[in-house]
Amino acid sequence: MSSDAVTTDAPTVPTLTDVLLDEIAVFRGRPRSVEELSGGLTNRNYKVTTDEGSYVVRVSSEETGALAINRDHEYRNSVIAAAAGVGAPVIAHLPDRHVMVVGFIDGHTFADHDFAVPGTIERVAASCRALHAAPPFVNDFNMFEIQRRYLGVVQENGYRLPDGYLDLEPHVATLRRALAVRDEGTVPCNNDLLAANFIDDGSKIWLIDYEYSGNNDPCFELGNIWSECHLDLDQLEALVTAYYGRLLRNKLARAQLQGLMSKYGWTLWASIQQATSPIDFDFWSWGMEKYESAVAIFRSARFDELLDEVQRAD
Template identity: 35%
Template sequence: MPDALADVRRWAGQPVTETPIKGGLSHRIARLDAADGQHWLLRVLDPRVSQAGLGIPIDQEIANTLRAAEAGVGPRILYRMPGALLLEYLDGATLDARDVRTLPEPIAAACRRLHAGPRFVNDFSIFRKLEEFLTLCHTHGLRVPDGYEDRLPAVARIERALAAHPLPAVPCHNDLLPGNLIRCGTEIRIVDYQLSGNNDPAFELGDIAAEADYDPDLAGRLARAYFGEDDPRLIARVRLNLIMSNLTWSLWFSVHHGLLREQAAAADFDYDAEAADKFARAVRDLDDPGFGRLVDDVRGGRAPGNPDGPPPDDPPGHRVRPPM
């Protein structure tokens, strides 16, 4: 960060002080205060993050950050340096999980603005990311939650259900934990485009719901606020993506802890506990008696002549397989 800070001081032509911001597990960020009273955010991008599969390539993240700013949702890029960005400082309140549970409508509105903005430069699939993480875990001997691979048939079932009636891909953030949501007056702004890419908008909503541990009613409220209609198929789509968020990001913590050991050692964070918690939430929802109904709702209805019975078996198709 010292080199980036020196670059900013030369660019600003005045004294600048920094205050590191803690909480992020990947890139380094700091608030910068200029002598004339201006405030900025410095984001120093660690190439090891994308090299480990924990984020998109740096050039894509920068390009998507620019596009999110054009949509009026992300912070503006004020100055670009090799491997670092000087961003508009959003003078607002960073949300926590409780805030996210009380603000589904403003958050849905922010997502709609982002999704209506310029298309991102890359595509993103939570299913391919899960496969990538599993491969990394097997290749490097990293810890996977007990029973994880027993759930892969359910992952394949979810993917087939979602593919039956796909939604158009839109520019998505894909990692909307509460700390990436900033309340600025009456609007919600979105920061940190480390995992951004064009994706199913229902994953964006499911990810929000997963990170704030929404119950089914609140997930439905978020879906209705975003889509503007009370459609069981769309609500089910969001809830299935909630499961995929918890399943996939549980492995993100395993990979981060295993491949970026220096960063992990410096963080005051229990990676194993977070991975276990996310996986436990996914198992809870997969084992819920209503899981089959969600799958069938997304596919368009229950088996003809059997409105209350179990959903029909899925036809053969793509299956998520553990690496050999």
């Protein structure tokens, strides 16, 4: 990524105004109520209710290139995910205003502990399979490439790097070679399924927020869920088993290694956000939690075992 695409100034996410709402056909001339929703580390989300229903308006910053977010890709992939029946319906898109409107899903937003509820992991796997069976997304997402891009941003701008971060690069190269042995291609993935991006309406579990979406190894999706939702290894095994219909040891190892790579890569996302985001959030501590978890696995005997297991026929 070229340095002229990066800014060290904190990007400003616009607020939602009546003028902006009047530019959107579904709201124009209608009485409405507006409620800002919590969450959203790169945008602001608003619930807008009219006499015809409720919607979520996502207002984004222009300055997201350093984080590898492409808003056109997000929109087009959101349409594909909606057609697959697991993403919220897309109502409107105003690219010049950095706005997307999706249907509001009335349901329970997950927290990490929801994965302990019996049957939940199996339902999550079913939603992931539905998304992964959709037509291809318009772009690819590869954490090895994203991590290199993030690293360039961090080094060019003098942002913080955790102690010993670069010392792990040889391990990453070894990990990438091991994953290539049984590479089975890519499928449409959300790539950012933290707990808050699952919504249970009582009938199915929806997958929301396609900022980082792209075609990817399905085991990255599973491993990233393991990392982001703080699942234990038994829960990851249950997720992999439910997804594939039976326990495949090489897929379990693959999900763990992809989850490890997600931890290593998202650490740099946190460094960039710590340096540039106006949001009052401790991105550095968030990133260091991931980094320390990654270091523990990279430096353990288990890492070599996983490298062996992922290359074997199950």
